[in-house]
Every structure is written in structure tokens, then in C-alpha cells.
Amino acid sequence: MDIKLKDFQGPLDLLLHLVSKYEMDIYDVPLVEVIEQYLAYIATLQAMKLEIAGEYMVMASQLMLIKSRKLLPKVVETIEEDDPEMDLLSQIEEYRTYKLLGQELALQHDKRAQYFSKPKLELVYDDVKLNHDKTSIDIFLAFSKVMAQKQEDIKNSHTTIERDDFRIEDMMTSVEQAVAKKGQTNLSQLFKRAASVNELITIFLATLELIKVHRVYVYQADNFSDIILTKENV
Incomplete structure (x- = not known):
């Protein structure tokens, strides 16, 4: 049986999907919950013996580091030059911006394409909606x-x-x-x-x-x- 799950365009695409489900500003989402969902997703792919791209595993290690830092009690407030949590949220925000821009350009392309005659194409629809x-x-x-x-x-x-x-x-x-x-x-x-x-x-x-x-x-x-x-x- 050929079961295919939705393919994401990289780990940021998966994270954006998880974040968008909260329907709030990216910087307000409960990041630990998002990280746990991401790690559960990867662990399930591994349990089902499905192929996982290396970039997903690299992101998983980064997320585990962020999660551990957030769960540790803060004894002393210190100013850190690098904030992996904010860096990650910024990456997701930037990815969303470019993705929306890409979707808008694709829409404009589709509209423009209507002005030209094209050969007949076979339309294939997903069986599951x-x-x-x-x-x-x-x-x-x-x-x-x-x-x-x-x-x-x-x-x-x-x-x-x-x-x-x-x-x-x-x-x-x-x-x-x-x-x-x-x-x-x-x-x-x-x-x-x-x-x-x-x-x-x-x-x-x-x-x-x-x-x-x-x-x-x-x-x-x-x-x-x-x-x-x-x-x-x-």
C-alpha cells in the first residue's frame, strides 16, 4: 500500500505549519509545545522507518537545545549575545514572509498564464480532501x-x-x-x-x-x- 504524507519544503516549513495552528503572532506561541510536536513528528517518522532528510535532524538537535534552555530554571538573569529562541522565531517569520511572497508571485503567474493558449493538460486531484x-x-x-x-x-x-x-x-x-x-x-x-x-x-x-x-x-x-x-x- 502506497501511503504518502504531505511533504514539507524543509524543517522551517514544518515549524511554520505547527506555529500557524495557534493563530497568533509567531513571537507569542508556546514554543516548547511547538518543539514537542516537531520532535514527536520526527520520532514517528523514525518508528515507521520512513526516510528523513538530514536537515530535519539538524533542526531537531537545535530544538532540543532550545527546549532544555527554556525548561531550566533561571537563577541569575544574564544578558546573552546569542538567543537561539529568538533566532529561530526570526527564521520562521522570515520564512513565512518569503513563502507568502512566493505564493503571491505564483498567483500572479497563474493569472498571467490565462492570456496564453496552452496545450490540454490532464488534471490530477488528491483523493483525500x-x-x-x-x-x-x-x-x-x-x-x-x-x-x-x-x-x-x-x-x-x-x-x-x-x-x-x-x-x-x-x-x-x-x-x-x-x-x-x-x-x-x-x-x-x-x-x-x-x-x-x-x-x-x-x-x-x-x-x-x-x-x-x-x-x-x-x-x-x-x-x-x-x-x-x-x-x-x-
């Missing part, structure tokens, strides 16, 4: 949060439960039945019922496939609210 401008990355971020907690729980547990025979097709049936039973179900609760990391990953892939073939639908009322799976397209 989520309401409120939600994409598969929002589901992945919700999955990453549960994955991080599940890995911690398994590490602290005295018993190990692992199976390698989970099939996506079987899990699709299980997920679809869970949704059909009440008409809808909370995505995080669906993830939390998994007893192992392998089962958790299989549930995630099965859910994406069900969305792709329109056997279940997804909606989220607001940023950071629960992601709901439903049988009806809301």
Missing part, C-alpha cells in the same frame, strides 16, 4: 502525539506485547466497524486502544486508506480540537 483546510498532516500530528505516549508507556511497562502479523486490510475492517457502531469515533481513542507500536502504526495506515477511498470521513471543529472519524461527510 479534509474539511476546514485539514490535511493528512493534521492526522499524522495527532498520531505522533499518541505514538510518543504509547512508546513511553511500553518502555515503562514490565510486559512486552509485540505482534508482526497485523494486516492493514483487517485493521481497515476493524476501524470501519468502530466508526459505524456509533456513527463516529474519536481518532485519539482509536489510537489509544492499541497494545503495541506495530498495532498503532497499522491502525494509522488503515485509517488513512479508509479516508482515501471515502469509506470514512474526517472533521475537526477547531485547531487542536479532537479529530473525529465519521461515516457521513460533514
Whole structure:
């Protein structure tokens, strides 16, 4: 099964996506929360054995340094020439500016292109369209949060439960039945019922496939609210 997640144009693009979900000024966002989401995203890619570009790992190390500095108690206020936190926020702000400019230029290009005849092109649309401008990355971020907690729980547990025979097709049936039973179900609760990391990953892939073939639908009322799976397209 070919499951493709949204590709970001580098770590700053991912950070901008995470920051923009707070719908506030970049310099006011809870940076530690953003860093934790970024690190959970990278850890989940690693757990799923997906390829990660080196620049994402470099950024991850920088973010861990910033997080550790923010969590340490400040005994004495000192003036530092270098402030990695402000440097990072400035980079994100600058990246957003250039990205918006690039989008505006692309829009102008598209408008200008309408004045010329062009050969017929085959239009290809994404099979998955989520309401409120939600994409598969929002589901992945919700999955990453549960994955991080599940890995911690398994590490602290005295018993190990692992199976390698989970099939996506079987899990699709299980997920679809869970949704059909009440008409809808909370995505995080669906993830939390998994007893192992392998089962958790299989549930995630099965859910994406069900969305792709329109056997279940997804909606989220607001940023950071629960992601709901439903049988009806809301």
C-alpha cells in the first residue's frame, strides 16, 4: 500500500505549519509545545522507518537545545549575545514572509498564464480532501502525539506485547466497524486502544486508506480540537 504524507519544503516549513495552528503572532506561541510536536513528528517518522532528510535532524538537535534552555530554571538573569529562541522565531517569520511572497508571485503567474493558449493538460486531484483546510498532516500530528505516549508507556511497562502479523486490510475492517457502531469515533481513542507500536502504526495506515477511498470521513471543529472519524461527510 502506497501511503504518502504531505511533504514539507524543509524543517522551517514544518515549524511554520505547527506555529500557524495557534493563530497568533509567531513571537507569542508556546514554543516548547511547538518543539514537542516537531520532535514527536520526527520520532514517528523514525518508528515507521520512513526516510528523513538530514536537515530535519539538524533542526531537531537545535530544538532540543532550545527546549532544555527554556525548561531550566533561571537563577541569575544574564544578558546573552546569542538567543537561539529568538533566532529561530526570526527564521520562521522570515520564512513565512518569503513563502507568502512566493505564493503571491505564483498567483500572479497563474493569472498571467490565462492570456496564453496552452496545450490540454490532464488534471490530477488528491483523493483525500479534509474539511476546514485539514490535511493528512493534521492526522499524522495527532498520531505522533499518541505514538510518543504509547512508546513511553511500553518502555515503562514490565510486559512486552509485540505482534508482526497485523494486516492493514483487517485493521481497515476493524476501524470501519468502530466508526459505524456509533456513527463516529474519536481518532485519539482509536489510537489509544492499541497494545503495541506495530498495532498503532497499522491502525494509522488503515485509517488513512479508509479516508482515501471515502469509506470514512474526517472533521475537526477547531485547531487542536479532537479529530473525529465519521461515516457521513460533514
